[in-house]
Amino acid sequence: MKISMMKWAVAPLLLIGLAACGGGESAPEPAVETAPADEPMVEEQVAVEDEAVAEEETVQVVVEESAAEDETDEQPIVLAQAQTTTAAQDWQFTEGQHYTRMVPSQPTMGGADKIEVAEFFWYGCPHCYSFEPTINKWAADIPANVRFVRIPVVWNRVHEMHARIYFALEVLARNGELDDAEALHEDVFSEIQNRGNRLTSEDGIRRIFERHGVAADAFDKTWSSFEVDQKMRVAQDLGRRYSIQSVPAIVVNGKYRTGGQEAGGYDNVPAVIDELLARESVR
Numbered sequence: 001m002k003i004s005m006m007k008w009a010v011a012p013l014l015l016i017g018l019a020a021c022g023g024g025e026s027a028p029e030p031a032v033e034t035a036p037a038d039e040p041m042v043e044e045q046v047a048v049e050d051e052a053v054a055e056e057e058t059v060q061v062v063v064e065e066s067a068a069e070d071e072t073d074e075q076p077i078v079l080a081q082a083q084t085t086t087a088a089q090d091w092q093f094t095e096g097q098h099y100t101r102m103v104p105s106q107p108t109m110g111g112a113d114k115i116e117v118a119e120f121f122w123y124g125c126p127h128c129y130s131f132e133p134t135i136n137k138w139a140a141d142i143p144a145n146v147r148f149v150r151i152p153v154v155w156n157r158v159h160e161m162h163a164r165i166y167f168a169l170e171v172l173a174r175n176g177e178l179d180d181a182e183a184l185h186e187d188v189f190s191e192i193q194n195r196g197n198r199l200t201s202e203d204g205i206r207r208i209f210e211r212h213g214v215a216a217d218a219f220d221k222t223w224s225s226f227e228v229d230q231k232m233r234v235a236q237d238l239g240r241r242y243s244i245q246s247v248p249a250i251v252v253n254g255k256y257r258t259g260g261q262e263a264g265g266y267d268n269v270p271a272v273i274d275e276l277l278a279r280e281s282v283r
Contacts, residue, residue: 020260021125022246023155089282093275099258106241106254109234114147115280117273120239120249122153123162129193131248131266132186138270146277153247154236158200162188165205167231168222172209177218184212252276 095101108116119135121128139148152163165188173181191197191208199205202223209219222228242251249259250269256276260266 020127020246020248021122023153023244091275091279093263093272098262098264098272099256099276100262101256102242102251102254106238108254109149109151109238110147114145115253115277116147116149116251117142117253117277118149118151118238118251120151120153120242120244120247120251122159122247123165123188123192124158124198125247126193127260127266128248129189131260131269132189134266134270135248138273143277145281151235151238153239153244154232155239158198160232161200161205162192163232163235164223164228165199167228167235168219169209170231171222171225171227172214172218175222177222178209178212178214180212184209187212253280255280 172178263269263272
């Protein structure tokens with residue numbers, strides 16, 4: 001009897017650790033199998049070493065001396081050794097369990113010049129706030145061919161107000177009217193999560209920007225600018241395309257979606273991201 005009661009006591013704690021801020025439930029998407037690539041044909045004389053359990057075959061391409069040469073003792077010349085993968089790479093994470101593959105692939109925020117990792121978030125979400133140190137640590141050391149972007153969700157009027165905060169600080173920083181966009185981003189999170197200020201009025205939001213050195217007229221001009229409006233429309237469109245139902249959520253290159261629940265905890269999300277980046281790099 002005591003053992004049964006302990007099981008029921010532990011179960012809610014496990015669920016809390018994988019919680020997320022949601023905008024609705026979504027049905028899981030079917031897994032898509034990828035057909036293995038055809039193995040290359042070698043028309044030269046090929047010597048193949050068989051290994052019973054090996055997943056790779058080492059192919060030696062051998063080119064013999066021309067018959068016109070008189071050197072009868074000359075050995076064949078080995079030009080190179082090429083490795084061909086004959087089995088799927090041993091990936092750690094599984095499609096349909098640790099991440100979802102979106103079919104077809106969707107556009108990204110910044111274009112196709114780099115592999116994009118997008119974090120969907122909301123300033124009012126405590127799980128997003130807790131995830132900040134983890135994703136920031138990962139983003140501080142990304143490869144040169146990877147771009148990290150944040151995309152605020154736009155689900156209702158409050159989300160819209162908070163998304164406009166993020167895009168306004170992005171534009172102000174790019175225009176040289178905000179010195180430290182990251183500091184303001186963190187301050188907005190703290191204002192809502194630690195000080196209980198929900199930031200649902202434009203006047204209250206303006207005061208935070210002014211606290212970070214932004215002139216009131218620069219804020220007003222940017223807040224209602226066409227550029228911020230356009231960023232809002234793109235964010236809302238991508239959220240629908242990616243089927244973002246809860247935050248924080250990660251989308252890799254418009255193709256893979258994952259999060260704390262899928263990864264088995266938010267601390268595991270960076271490892272899933274890295275593997276998905278590896279998949280994109282070798283395709």
